[in-house]
Amino acid sequence: MSQITDVRLRTNFFTDIRTRRLIKACGDAGVIAFQKMWIYAAEHFPTDGQLKGLSSNEVEEEIGVQDSSLLAVLEDIGYIKKTVEGWIKIVDWQTDQSWAAGALERREKARKAAEKRWESSPSVPAGKNDDLPF
Numbered sequence: 215m216s217q218i219t220d221v222r223l224r225t226n227f228f229t230d231i232r233t234r235r236l237i238k239a240c241g242d243a244g245v246i247a248f249q250k251m252w253i254y255a256a257e258h259f260p261t262d263g264q265l266k267g268l269s270s271n272e273v274e275e276e277i278g279v280q281d282s283s284l285l286a287v288l289e290d291i292g293y294i295k296k297t298v299e300g301w302i303k304i305v306d307w308q309t310d311q312s313w314a315a316g317a318l319e320r321r322e323k324a325r326k327a328a329e330k331r332w333e334s335s336p337s338v339p340a341g342k343n344d345d346l347p348f
Contacts, residue, residue, distance in 0.1 A: 221252045221311055235291045240284055247284055248293060250277040255304055256311060263307025264297060273302055 227233055236244045254276050255263045265273055270285050279285075285302070288294045297303050304311075 221249075221256045223249075224310060232291045232293055236287060236293070239287045239291075240281070244284055244287065247277050247279050248288060251288075251294075251304065252311065255307070260311075263304035263311060265302045265304075266299075268301065270302065 224230075233245065236248065240247075251265075251273070252263075254273075255265060259265055268276070270282070274280075274282060274285065285294065289296065292305055294302050294304055
């Protein structure tokens with residue numbers, strides 16, 4: 215599991231035609247379930263929002279959905295699609311959740327920058343720490 219701690223919500227999320235259609239078809243519970251899917255994807259598949267290795271039933275279980283029609287509705291309105299491999303992919307993940315999508319890359323860049331700083335920092339000359347107790 216990644217260390218992603220948040221997902222982003224566009225200010226026009228609730229006025230987006232897809233969200234309005236989702237509310238009409240599934241009510242507020244459908245919106246909450248979709249947001250749970252975002253959170254699950256951010257935690258487990260942050261780079262691309264593709265729920266690799268999970269069946270539709272497993273996705274429904276992870277987001278706490280009893281009504282199996284939700285995934286069909288999300289696909290019909292364009293919030294998710296099935297990949298050629300059969301996995302669920304959240305549409306526009308890199309755009310809508312760009313912070314989560316770029317987190318692993320940012321973490322790796324920061325790690326490399328820290329290594330570079332440590333490599334270039336002057337070390338303590340030999341013998342200068344002989345009096346330390348550890």
